[in-house]
Amino acid sequence: MLATPLLTGLAIAAAAYAGRYGIRAWQAFKARPPTARVRRFYEGGFQSTMTRREAALILGLRESVAADKVREAHRRVMVANHPDAGGSHYLASKVNEAKDLMLGKTGGSQSAF
Secondary structure, eight states: OOOOHHHHHHHHHHHHHHHHHHHHHHHHHSSSSOOOOOOOOOOOOOOOSSOHHHHHHHHHHOOOOOOOOOHHHHHHHHHHHHHHGTOOOOHHHHHHHHHHHHTOOOOOOOOOO
């Protein structure tokens, strides 16, 4: 007979500790610093003549960046948009045009589209 109130009290204490732990965990979760968001690629709305700014946006770079960074960014974007992998020919031509413009190989719009 004495065991029933004892077990009831232990169950209530366990529930209280679990609730306290849950509340503290939730407060710690809400107080954590915001994490960096995933980088997204330029979403388009292309200009008739590509500028250096637009080329940098397409490749996800700054306007003044080293050539090796341009090639690396071009490779990364082309993997996601290559026509052989189901990407668009139009987007691939724009990515190639952006790379050429950033590397100084062309001055204007050389896109076939």
